[in-house]
Amino acid sequence: MPDNSAPIQGASAAGLAPVRPIQAPSAASILADDREKLQQGQRSILLIEDDLNFARILMEMVRERGFAALAAANGEDGLYLADHCLPDAIILDVMLPHVDGWGVMRLLKENPRTRHIPVHFLTCLEDRQKAMSMGAIGFVTKPVDPDQLAELFATIENAISRSVRKLLIVEDDPAESKGLVALLEGRDVAISVAGSGKEAMDLLSREAFDCMVLDLGLSDMSGFDLLEHIEHEDEKRRLPVIIHSGRSLSHEEELKLRHYTESIIIKGAKSPERLLNEVTLFLHQVESSLNPEKQRMLRASLDKETMLEGKKVLLVDDDMRNIFSLTSILAEKHMIVVEAENGREALARLQEHPDVDLVLMDIMMPEMDGYETIRTIRMDPALPGSASSP
Structure with missing residues (x-):
């Protein structure tokens, strides 16, 4: 297990804008979790939950499923454990003392060491869309019943058991689609390319994809027609959609896209760095699995000062x-x-x-x-x- 005595510097370790140093958890804040027994390579799930009784229940469920249980009662301790223990998944509450769940999620996704870790929200708030747009794999609202918890853990186990993520590129320009494949391909990504809206609909009906990159200007239908089709599909088959366009969207187009944001995650990516950032976020790719040039592009996108x-x-x-x-x-x-x-x-x-x-x-x-x-x-x-x- 990595040394957990030194303070974490958050995203600044990767050359990003520094964040407030996070100190090791105090003894008073530590639940009786498995951090001291954690072995190298052992699968673990981190719970960031300030309701200690509920956290203990979740820890037992985590152990029953063969994972080591890590627990933090506030956002700072959760960020510390995420960076130092690199759990396989995180279950995150929003209503936390100090740094709330939204802040924790933002910092997790800004840190190249932790941004690939699947995060499932479990909270009393009703803001699923915000969580999913930040890269969460799921969102469940408290109070929860046993069936909901079982589904939550099934979602987590499915996310971490897949060695290959599936990406769909919908682009009718062959040269453009070829460039996108070259940018986004990797040893843990299986890419399918659809040259038309109809071809995309056929692929979506047969396979479950983790993310889709969509050009709005297709030859047989508009990208909006395809989004309309996806919206009426089974909710479990909906997926993050990244709009890839060489031009800025008009005000009317932005209003149209907002119609789908309750059911489909819409992201606009206008540069290769931004597109790579968004796709790796939703595919939960480990930065070290990318080639050096793509790692450079990813860090450039994450570095907020570079954006200026x-x-x-x-x-x-x-x-x-x-x-x-x-x-x-x-x-x-x-x-x-x-x-x-x-x-x-x-x-x-x-x-x-x-x-x-x-x-x-x-x-x-x-x-x-x-x-x-x-x-x-x-x-x-x-x-x-x-x-x-x-």
């Missing part, structure tokens, strides 16, 4: 001291900074730079304040950030 590189930001402030300070900080992130000292100048800069990605707007300014400037931007379809711009 090359982005153009318009900085609007009438105080030159603020502009100087913020420009220095943004330049360190390799961002392109365009400056404006008031609202009218900001509008002129947006006309000159229609490729601006972000506007940092002061509110209290002479001539035209921030509120009026924002309203003007939203009303002008020619400006980036308007209500009708892509």
Whole structure:
């Protein structure tokens, strides 16, 4: 078993933005779990649950199924154990002291050492879609009955027993689909390619896939038609859908996609790094199983500061001291900074730079304040950030 006496640095160990160091659990917080008896290679499930009585019940169920049981009563201890013990799966509550379940999930998925671990939520909250969109394998709401718990463990056992994940790529451009296969293939991924919506529907009716990459512009039907078909399938056969498009979605298309978000997980991936990140997340791939170049791409996608590189930001402030300070900080992130000292100048800069990605707007300014400037931007379809711009 790995040494569990040193503090974990979370995602910062992989060169990512540092998170608050998490110390080893205090003796008072430790349930009588199996961490001291855990052997190298032994299968284990981590329970992150602050209801100690319920946690003890779950631990017995874990042991009955042949797993070692690890337990944490708060988010920090759970993150520590996940990083140091690398369990085969995690059962996670949301209502936790200190770091809640959403924060725990986010940090697990930002850490390359733990992001592949299947996580099943077990909580009193009703927010299944949020959990699934973060990469969870399942979501059950408390209180639970024995049948629900049995199904929960069956879901976990199925997730960790599969050595090969199945990915469906739906793309009618042969050259594009070939490039996607080259990007996403791996020794633990079986890829099927559908060149049309009908072919995709046939494959989905015969096989269960773990994830689908979908181009919205198909030759025989739109991607929306295919999503409509999936929505009416058996709920257990629904799957994460990653929209892959070379263009930005229009406002109307985004509204259409929201129609499906209660039943289908929709992600937009516009770059190879982002697409690789999303697919490996939903397929629960171990980072070390990827080749070195794909590991580099994955870490670049996970590194939030890398996402800022090359982005153009318009900085609007009438105080030159603020502009100087913020420009220095943004330049360190390799961002392109365009400056404006008031609202009218900001509008002129947006006309000159229609490729601006972000506007940092002061509110209290002479001539035209921030509120009026924002309203003007939203009303002008020619400006980036308007209500009708892509």
